[in-house]
Amino acid sequence: MVTSQTTITIKPVTTPVEEEQFLNLPWRVYKNDPHWVSPLKSDIAQQLSPDNSFCSYGRFHKLIAINAKEEAVGRIVAAVNERLTDEMGEKVGFFGFFECIEDQNVAFALLEAAETWLREQGMARMRGPIDLSTHNNCLWLVDGFDSSPRIMMPYNPPYYERFFLAYGGKIAKEAYAYHLPLQDGLNDKFAKAYRVASRSGIRFRPLQTKGEAFKADVSRLYDLFNRAFAHSWSSTRRTEEEFMAQARSLQDLVDPDIFPIAEYNGEMIGFFMALPDYNIPLKKVNGKLNWWGILKFLWYRRQIDRARVIVICCLPEYRRKMVPLALIHLAFQQGQSYQEAELSWVYEDNNASRRLIEETGAKIYKTYRMYEKQL
Template sequence: MLQLRERDFEAFFEAPFSAYGPDSLYVSPMKSDLRRFLAAGINPLFPDDATFTWFTAHRDGRVLGRITAHVHAASNALHGFDRAYFGYFDCADDADAARALLGAAEDWARNRGFAEIAGNFNLTAMQQIGVQTGGFEHPPYTDLIHNPPHIPRLLEENGYTAFFPMSTFENRVGSIALESLTGPAQRAILDSPEFSFAPVTWSTIDQRMEDARVILNDAFAKNPMFVPVSAEEFHFQAKEMKWIMDPRISAVLHHRGEPAACIICIPDLNPFLRATRSRLGLATPWHFLRHRMRRDRAVLIFSGVISRLQGQGVNAVVLHRILGAMQRAGYATLGGTWISDTNHASLAQKRKMGATALHRLHLFRKALRA
């Protein structure tokens, strides 16, 4: 008999491992990080338990799947949505389990009066979003969604419709011609005393991350679904990122002493997470040191230029610096987080850099009112 449980964290963490099996390309966040993401009063997104919950599906002692149901009140207020979110929808290819999980999330949202539910949001639009709908054979990088092909099918079978198409991309770092990124505009920026790269070191990372937040909020202000990120939210989300950063491959550019542009990259942590099964243990330090010695994959978390400097070649200056540093440091590939089909400028830049498509993603939504 199928059983639903609410707020069973151990089962929630175990669900994708149980549902997808040992050969899956899925990689979980570190268990300790996932726990704090789902902690009311600790995660700034959830001031109390009334704003979110999660469910797991069980049969005969096996965890078959999981899902969160939650609210992002700031997004609804800013964009005029009447929407609840679902996230972390991971499920075996089991119609009954999927129906029960999705139904539980829908009931939670319906009981709070929302007109629709949409996901995956893990947990906001500035974190992992989407359901993978293509490129299933490609291993994900850190902060990228992965699910098997049956997940979008299960959603469609339960009345969900795909929207907001996105893609992720990958570059061979050594094959990028750095000189193609610089021209007269970029050389003028590099020669100008008004521009300077701020130091990115272990002692300055907190300040550079705050610079990055300021740039993010300005650069992304007009993007669909974007909500300005508070300092508390940003540094909560970035907490696990700071201890794995390689300062050589992130950069912040100042203009007249103020944050102007940045590219934040981190080494791909997924090989380490896979080796540890995303759990802390006695062997964790050894696995981490081994990963640091062998890392050759990096992921671009985000890049941005403040609005008043956009279209002037500033992004190419920062990109040139980062890619040169990656080549010198021995990184082989660079993955990137999602780019929507409507972001023509970023897609054009990927084409110019010779990037190859990695994954295809969509959001899925369902109306909760007739």
């Protein structure tokens, strides 16, 4: 495919050289950006491997844009998640893993190629950015470019939204990240909530992170997660194997002090999931955890002084027992080595979660969006 103003070839990724170009492209896009945190190349390669369990219920198509000098100047992945289309009853395909130099012609050529493939797969709409699943990386940052992303959060150049809207896309969903300095502590209502919950028979403990105990906790987290988030937008239930695989990938990163669990009569009924911001040391390893990268990672992890709160979960019938506020109190009491927290991401129309977050005093400091286009 050739654009009218810039000679660009869009081609499927089929050779080892093209694979390397695909993986290396972000270093070209972000080479002068002080806030970018490079992904681990091995993680991206694994996500897009034929061995990924996604391939048992979906399919994807990797594409790169090559200029006249045989240099990669853009990339995109089009994907069809059959679970999602079956569940929704709509023919919605995804685009993700998008990276592009600041050239609208390149962006248009990539989007057109992804759109063409999705249409050939029978899709009627294209949604993204979604890297195969909303359980992975998704959304584009549109406000808050003055600081680095926290762990497992997206980051991109400001021009991505402009290119997609110029291509004819529309905004489908908005989401926020909240920032909370921790020096001043929380309102007294959180400590009171902890006392109320404890008197009601709720028991709190940290996530177990070793051996069979970890596996048992993850299995219970999986059941609770599916009960609490059964109808999340543009998302489908993961298998327990997929959930367990992601949990194992995070096992060594967990700080039990900021991952409390709530139980009632031995049943897990809520949890607070936060992770130390490992993007601080990851920023130093330049995408490679070779022996030198591991040494740098271990050295700089000692500088971690902030965390990202990913999930605050509680079964609806226990909210009157003040469990969500109690979990927040416990995590913040035990996580006093952290100076600040990000609570992210939460959709604009998730009013219940936003009210809970805002009760802590946290303020919106980054805005993200998802997009759609009719095919």
